[in-house]
Amino acid sequence: MRKILLSMLVAAPVLGFAQSFQVNLQGQKQIGMAGAGTGLALDEASVFFNPGAVSFLKKNGVQAGISPLFLKTAFRAAGSDVTEYNKSKLATPLEAYATFGSPEGKLRFGIGIYTPFGGAMHWDENWTGKFTVTSLDLQAIFVQPTVSYKLTDWLGIGAGFVYANGKVDLRRALPITRADGSSATAQLEGHSHNFGWNAGIFADAGSGLTFGITHRSKVDATVKDGDARFEVPDALRSTFPTTFNATLNLPATTSLGIGYKVSEQTTLALDVNWVQWHRYKTLAFDYDNNARIPDTESPRNYKDAGALRLGGQHEIDNKFVVRAGVGYAITPVREGYVTPEVPDADRWLLSAGLGYKPDERFQIDLSFLYENVKSRTETNLETNLSGTFKTAAYIPGISLSYKW
Amino acid sequence: MKFRYISKSLLALAVLAAASCKPELSSVNPEKGNADFSRYIAVGNSLTAGFADAGLYLDGQKNSYPEMIAAQLKTVGGGDFYTPFFNANQANGSGYKKLQGFAPNGNPVIGDVAPGAETGSVTIPGIGTVKRLAKYTGEINNFGVPGIKLIHAGVAAYGNANPYFERMLPGSIGTHNTAYLDFATAKPYTFFSCWLGNNDVLGYASGGGVGDTPTDKNTFAAAYTAAIARLTANGAKGVVATIPDVSTTPYFRTVTYALLLATVKASAPQVTALVIQTKSGPRAATDQDLFILPFGTLAPTLLGKPNVGGLPYGLHPGNPIEDQYVLDKDEVALVKDFTNSYNQSIKSVAASKNLAVMDANALLTQYATKQTVNGIELSSAFVTGNLFSLDGIHLTPMGYALTASEFIKAINKQYGSTIPTPDITRFRGVVFPQ
Incomplete structure (x- = not known):
C-alpha cells in the first residue's frame, strides 16, 4: 500500500496554499482542529507535527490522506471596474505516515511524506498582471525518516532527516508583441533536491496536560540549470537565455504546542507557529544569456510570520469523534510586496472534522478547512501592479489509517 | 448509516462552499459626475487619429485613444462612437512602416507596407499636389486629422490641402470650404477632447529646424482661445491635452x-x-x-x-x-521654449473654461526614462520601449492606452466622475516579425 501511495505522491501535482508558500495540511485530525497538534501524541502524523511524540503513540499504524484544495482569488486593478479571477485549478496535497517499533519499548521509528510548501496559482493568459506572472506551480515534497526516543515516562525526543524534492514551473508573458498580436512568453521550469531536518520534544506533565516543542529546519530549494523557455520572435531568440539557476529560501518553523485532556472524551490543543520567513529576501534568477535580459533579483523582503491555532476533539462514542478549530495566521508579506502568485494577507481559519472507527484497527477521518484571506489593496514596489486581491480557500480532506 | 449521512453532508457542504463562495470585492459603480458623455467628439491631429508607424492604417485607427476613452465612457452613459475607419480592403491606409528583423549589429531593419487606401493624387491650384485617400461616409466622432496644425483649424479651404481631412468631407477636392472646427462641431455633442497644437512645432523640429517655422506664440494663444470658445459654445464640457516635448521622443534620442x-x-x-x-x-x-x-x-x-x-x-x-x-542645441531650446509657451496658453484657456487638462507633456517627460507599469517596462527607447511606434514620434497602441488612461484620470478629477481606466496590458507595443 505504501508503494502505491508513494507512486501517487510522485505522479500527482502536489500543491497547496497557506501563508505564502507554506502549506499546513499534514494530517486530517489536525486539520480538523485548525492545524494544531504539536502538543499531542495523536496519531502517525506526529512524525510531522512532533517527532518527540512518536514514542508516545499507543499503537503503530499507517495512514494516508488527501486534501483537495479549492483556491479562489479575485483581483481588481486600481481604477478598473473589471474583477478578474484566477482559474479554478484543483490542487491535491497528499500526506502519508507510518510508525514502527514496539509501543512498549523506548525506541520508535517513523516515516512521513508530506507537502509543507507549494503553490498553484493560475491566472488567465491575458489577465492584467500577465507581465508579472501567469502561473506558478510549486511543490516541495518532503520525505522524512524519523527516530523517536522516550527518555522517561513523561519525556520524549525525536528527530527526522528531511529529503526535500522540489519542482517549480513559473510562467509569465513578456511585453514583446509577436506577429499574430500575442505576447511573447517565458517559462522557467526546474527541479531541486535538498536536505533539512525536523526535531521535537514531547512532555506529558500529568493531569491531562501535554506539551510539545518542535523545530523544522530551513531548506534552500536550489534549482540548477533549470529550463528557461522563452517563446519569442525568431529574430530575438539567440539573445534570450535557455537555462537558469535560482534558489528559493524556504523558512524554518518553530512550534510550541499544548494539549489538555479536559475529560476522557474531550481534548483541546493549542499551537503557536513561528515561521522564519525573514530569510526570503529576494527571488533571484541567474540566466545563462544576458544579451537582452539581465539577471533578475526581485525583492521579497518577507518578515517572520506566525499562526495561532486552537482546536479540540470530542469522542461521541467509541466509534465517532468530532473536531473543530479556529486559527489566525499572520502574513509574512510586507506592504508593497504582494505578488499575484501568492496574494497573501492575514487570514482566519475555521475547521471541522469527523473521525469514524468501525473497529479497533481501521479509521477514517474527514476534515474541512475554510481559510478567509483578508482583502489587500496595494501597489507592488517592483512591478507597480496596483489593485485589490481577495482570496478564499475551501479544503475538504480525507484520510484512512490502519493500526496494528 | 450515521457516518455516511454525516460524511455526505460534509462533502456536500464542501462542494457547495467551493462552488458558490467566490471571493467578492466591494462593488464599483462608475459615475459620470457633473459631465454628460452621451455624445463625445475627439478633435485633434495624428495622435487623435491613431496614426502610428509613419502611417494611418486600420489597426492604428482601432487603437486610437479616443476609441479607448469612448469604450470606457460606455460605463457612464457614453453613446456610440464612430471613427472614419478605412474599410477592410483599404486596411493598410496610407501605408506604414513594419519591423522586419534586426541587422547583425542589432539595429532594427524596418520596411514599408504599401498604401491600401490611396487613390492617386491631384494638383490643387495654390496648394500643390495633394495625395488622395479613399473617402469615408457616415457618422464621425473621432475627427483626428494627421498633419493638422492648430492654426489650420479655422481655415475654410484646408480640406483641399489635407487628404486625411478631405476623405471625411462630402463633396469634391478643390471645392471644399468647410473649416475643420465647423465640420467637427456641426452635429450637437455633449463632451469633447482637444489635442491640437503639436504640429505647430513638430514640423520645425522633425525637419531639424529647416523647412517649417513654429507658429508664433501669440498667434497660437489667440487660435487656441478661439478654438476652445468654439468647442464650448454649446455648453459642452471637455478635456484638453498639452503638447509633449518632442525632443524627448525616440525620433531625436535614438541616433545619438x-x-x-x-x-x-x-x-x-x-x-x-x-x-x-x-x-x-x-x-x-x-x-x-x-x-x-x-x-x-x-x-x-x-x-x-x-x-x-x-x-x-x-x-x-x-x-x-x-x-x-x-x-542643434539652440534649436532644441527653441522647440522647448515654444512648446512651453503653447502649453501655458493651453492651461490658461482650459482654466478659464473649467476644462480638464491632460498634461501630456508631463506624462511623456516622465516616461522618457524607464517606468514600470503592471510589470512592463515602458520608456522612450526605440522599438523596445513599448511606447513609441516605428516612426519614433507617434505612439503604439500601448502608448495610446497610457494617454487614454491619463485623459480619463484628468476627466475624473475635473468633473467628479469615476470612469474606469483602460488596461494598458491589453494593447500591443511594436509588432515583431515571427
Whole structure:
C-alpha cells in the first residue's frame, strides 16, 4: 500500500496554499482542529507535527490522506471596474505516515511524506498582471525518516532527516508583441533536491496536560540549470537565455504546542507557529544569456510570520469523534510586496472534522478547512501592479489509517 | 448509516462552499459626475487619429485613444462612437512602416507596407499636389486629422490641402470650404477632447529646424482661445491635452552623437568630432545636438563621403552634416521654449473654461526614462520601449492606452466622475516579425 501511495505522491501535482508558500495540511485530525497538534501524541502524523511524540503513540499504524484544495482569488486593478479571477485549478496535497517499533519499548521509528510548501496559482493568459506572472506551480515534497526516543515516562525526543524534492514551473508573458498580436512568453521550469531536518520534544506533565516543542529546519530549494523557455520572435531568440539557476529560501518553523485532556472524551490543543520567513529576501534568477535580459533579483523582503491555532476533539462514542478549530495566521508579506502568485494577507481559519472507527484497527477521518484571506489593496514596489486581491480557500480532506 | 449521512453532508457542504463562495470585492459603480458623455467628439491631429508607424492604417485607427476613452465612457452613459475607419480592403491606409528583423549589429531593419487606401493624387491650384485617400461616409466622432496644425483649424479651404481631412468631407477636392472646427462641431455633442497644437512645432523640429517655422506664440494663444470658445459654445464640457516635448521622443534620442561618433571611429580612429551645419555656421557637434531618426539609415553611406572638393562629409567644416538632419542645441531650446509657451496658453484657456487638462507633456517627460507599469517596462527607447511606434514620434497602441488612461484620470478629477481606466496590458507595443 505504501508503494502505491508513494507512486501517487510522485505522479500527482502536489500543491497547496497557506501563508505564502507554506502549506499546513499534514494530517486530517489536525486539520480538523485548525492545524494544531504539536502538543499531542495523536496519531502517525506526529512524525510531522512532533517527532518527540512518536514514542508516545499507543499503537503503530499507517495512514494516508488527501486534501483537495479549492483556491479562489479575485483581483481588481486600481481604477478598473473589471474583477478578474484566477482559474479554478484543483490542487491535491497528499500526506502519508507510518510508525514502527514496539509501543512498549523506548525506541520508535517513523516515516512521513508530506507537502509543507507549494503553490498553484493560475491566472488567465491575458489577465492584467500577465507581465508579472501567469502561473506558478510549486511543490516541495518532503520525505522524512524519523527516530523517536522516550527518555522517561513523561519525556520524549525525536528527530527526522528531511529529503526535500522540489519542482517549480513559473510562467509569465513578456511585453514583446509577436506577429499574430500575442505576447511573447517565458517559462522557467526546474527541479531541486535538498536536505533539512525536523526535531521535537514531547512532555506529558500529568493531569491531562501535554506539551510539545518542535523545530523544522530551513531548506534552500536550489534549482540548477533549470529550463528557461522563452517563446519569442525568431529574430530575438539567440539573445534570450535557455537555462537558469535560482534558489528559493524556504523558512524554518518553530512550534510550541499544548494539549489538555479536559475529560476522557474531550481534548483541546493549542499551537503557536513561528515561521522564519525573514530569510526570503529576494527571488533571484541567474540566466545563462544576458544579451537582452539581465539577471533578475526581485525583492521579497518577507518578515517572520506566525499562526495561532486552537482546536479540540470530542469522542461521541467509541466509534465517532468530532473536531473543530479556529486559527489566525499572520502574513509574512510586507506592504508593497504582494505578488499575484501568492496574494497573501492575514487570514482566519475555521475547521471541522469527523473521525469514524468501525473497529479497533481501521479509521477514517474527514476534515474541512475554510481559510478567509483578508482583502489587500496595494501597489507592488517592483512591478507597480496596483489593485485589490481577495482570496478564499475551501479544503475538504480525507484520510484512512490502519493500526496494528 | 450515521457516518455516511454525516460524511455526505460534509462533502456536500464542501462542494457547495467551493462552488458558490467566490471571493467578492466591494462593488464599483462608475459615475459620470457633473459631465454628460452621451455624445463625445475627439478633435485633434495624428495622435487623435491613431496614426502610428509613419502611417494611418486600420489597426492604428482601432487603437486610437479616443476609441479607448469612448469604450470606457460606455460605463457612464457614453453613446456610440464612430471613427472614419478605412474599410477592410483599404486596411493598410496610407501605408506604414513594419519591423522586419534586426541587422547583425542589432539595429532594427524596418520596411514599408504599401498604401491600401490611396487613390492617386491631384494638383490643387495654390496648394500643390495633394495625395488622395479613399473617402469615408457616415457618422464621425473621432475627427483626428494627421498633419493638422492648430492654426489650420479655422481655415475654410484646408480640406483641399489635407487628404486625411478631405476623405471625411462630402463633396469634391478643390471645392471644399468647410473649416475643420465647423465640420467637427456641426452635429450637437455633449463632451469633447482637444489635442491640437503639436504640429505647430513638430514640423520645425522633425525637419531639424529647416523647412517649417513654429507658429508664433501669440498667434497660437489667440487660435487656441478661439478654438476652445468654439468647442464650448454649446455648453459642452471637455478635456484638453498639452503638447509633449518632442525632443524627448525616440525620433531625436535614438541616433545619438555618441553612437555616430563611435561608428565613424570604428573605421577611422583618428576622428575626434563630427561637424554639423547650424544656422550660425558649421561647428563641432556635441551631445546636446539631436540627430533625427532617419539620419540613422543615411549615416553609414554619408559620413566620411568626400564631396567634389574632397572634403569628407560630417568630418570637415567645409562639408558638415546638413542642418536638416540635426536639431542643434539652440534649436532644441527653441522647440522647448515654444512648446512651453503653447502649453501655458493651453492651461490658461482650459482654466478659464473649467476644462480638464491632460498634461501630456508631463506624462511623456516622465516616461522618457524607464517606468514600470503592471510589470512592463515602458520608456522612450526605440522599438523596445513599448511606447513609441516605428516612426519614433507617434505612439503604439500601448502608448495610446497610457494617454487614454491619463485623459480619463484628468476627466475624473475635473468633473467628479469615476470612469474606469483602460488596461494598458491589453494593447500591443511594436509588432515583431515571427
